[in-house]
Amino acid sequence: MVTEQARTGDRYHHGNLRAALLESALEVLTETGVAGFSMREAARRAGVSQSAPKHHFGDTRGLLGALATRAYRQLCERLEGVECSGLDARERVTGLAVEYxxxxxxxxxxxxxxxxMTQFDYDDPELAEQKHRALRALDRVLRGTDAGSTSDEDPGSVQSYAVWSLVHGYTSLALEGAIDEQAADPLASDLLPAMLRLVDLRPVDGR
Amino acid sequence: MVTEQARTGDRYHHGNLRAALLESALEVLTETGVAGFSMREAARRAGVSQSAPKHHFGDTRGLLGALATRAYRQLCERLEGVECSGLDARERVTGLAVEYxxxxxxxxxxxxxxxxMTQFDYDDPELAEQKHRALRALDRVLRGTDAGSTSDEDPGSVQSYAVWSLVHGYTSLALEGAIDEQAADPLASDLLPAMLRLVDLRPVDGR
DNA sequence: ACGTCCATCTTGACAGTGAATAGATCGGCT
DNA sequence: AGCCGATCTATTCACTGTCAAGATGGACGT
Known part of the structure; x- marks a missing residue:
């Protein structure tokens, strides 16, 4: 019954430091961005010493990697939750894009x-697995299979990669301010659906 | 005739420090990546003191911003040099993607x-102009106009943004290792042309 | 020719960071 | 009861970005 006092008492052993650090690190990351991130600041907010994170995450890369992996999981869950039943391919893909x-x-x-993360020389197999999972979710939406069944057959069609590239590229460019700078919120515009209308979604011969 | 001795003599006044710093900074950036970049190291390699860059670039953001702006210019020049004459739209766009x-x-x-750069809170008008320039180059290739004439009429069609997003997204995903991990060099595969074949390039009514 | 001005560069300092080492604390297990 | 190992702290080091103050020397007017 040690796990009971998970609230941040000032005991020597925190009891739940790993989770608390992930929380405070996310807070710091959100406020300062990747460039200004500081592991010491994260430890400070968690109420522990500067070198406490070492035992749980190794170094900064490990801490950021854990955050990134969790983020991938969250994104995958959202993509896997995209509604498919009763919608045609274009509607399904648009729903996925909106979620992304x-x-x-x-x-x-x-x-x-x-x-x-690759720039940080961080190549965790768990993280790679989540990338795969995202691709499978994308495949499912394209095929229109109901949620849950994610058959591994032929993962990564040309259509999947095309849709992923288009949506990801648009998101990146919009966040970087390269698109439609007169629009207040490019991510909310209807440009993305319009672009998706240009893509041939039928499962063609190409692979 | 002061500008003559641009070689790195050990004078007090370097004579060409700005250019030399851009050079050494690029070297450091290439070796260590953005995460490991150090302005002191760049100054060290240029043979000047740690705070010499301040007068020319202000702070680290200024130095990196100058590098980024120059990179945009180089990219734009390559995109503007894409051959158009005697090729159909798909060939032209594929050539542009290859260059990108x-x-x-x-x-x-x-x-x-x-x-x-936006993550560094760096929003230089010069940099924004180069983003625009890239979009115009893209427009030109889509329309098939010969190099040189970049009429500003209707910059940024849905097709332009779609192609840009697709190519940029694919490039980013490939560099991050999210695509086709069994291929040695995803950037050299024929997946990108195959994806581009799925995009309707005709100047439609959509805008 | 000469003195002054000012862009350019150096020196020195300070706070903050990531990381390593050695040691303190304490829960759980035999 | 007592040890062991997981967990956390204290201290230190090298490094970074940034700032203030001063040194240097080319340019330019007189």
Whole structure:
């Protein structure tokens, strides 16, 4: 019954430091962005010493990597929750795109971090697995299969990669201010659905 | 005739420090990536003191911003040099995509930096202008106009944004290792042309 | 020719960071 | 009861970005 006092008492052993650090680190990341992130600040907010994170995450890369991995999981869950029944392919893909963009806007710093882990020489197999999972979710929406069944057959069609690239590229460009600078919130415009209308979604011969 | 001795003599006044710093900074950036960049190291390699860059670039953001702006210019020049005469729209766009991807692969650290300047709160008008210039180059290739004439009429059609998003997204995903991990060099595969074949390039009514 | 001005560069200092080492604390297990 | 190992702290080091103050020397007017 040690796990009971998970509230941040001032005991020597925190009891739930790993989770608390992930929480405070996310807070710091959100406020300062990836560039200004500080592990010491995260530890400070969690109420522990500067080197406490070492035992749980190794170094800064480990801490950020854990945050990124969790973010991938959240994104995948949202993508897997996209409604498919009774919708045609274009509606399904548009729904997926909306979800993708919403995640990026609501978790901007996290979204930035997610696509920058290789730059930190962070290649966790768990993280790679989540990337695969995202691709499978995309495949499912394209095929229109109901949620749950994610058959691994032929993961990554040309259509999947095309849709992913288009949506991801648009999101990145919009967040970087390269698109439609007169619009207040490019992520909320109807440009993305219009672009998706240009893509041939039928499962063609190409692979 | 002061500008003559641009070689790195050990004079007090370097004579060409700005250019030399850009050079050494690019070197450091290429070796260590954005995360490990150090302005002191750049100054060290240029053979000047740690605070010499201050007068020319202000702070680190200024130095990186100057590098990013120069990179945008280089990318734009390559995009503007894409051959158009005697090719159909799909061939033209494929040529542009190849150029885009080649630039990203040959200047990986710079490419990373380019899309991370807003995160540094760096919003230089010159940089914004170069983004516009890239979009105009894209428009030109889509319309098939010969190089040189970049009429500003209707900049940024849905097709332009779609192609840009697709190519940029694919490049980013590939560099991050999210695509086709069994291929040695995803950027050299024929997946990108296959994806572009799915996009309707005809100037439609949509806007 | 000469003195002054000012852009340019150096020196020195300060606060903050990531990381490593050694040691303190304490829960759980035999 | 007592030890062991997981967990956390204290201290230190090298490094970074940034600032203030001063040194240097080329340019330019007189």
């Amino acid at each position: 963009v919403a995640f990026a806007r609501d978790n901007r710093a996290l979204f930035d971090l997610m696509w920058r | 991807v080649a630039f990203a692969r040959d200047n990986r650290a710079l490419f990373d930096l380019m899309w991370r």
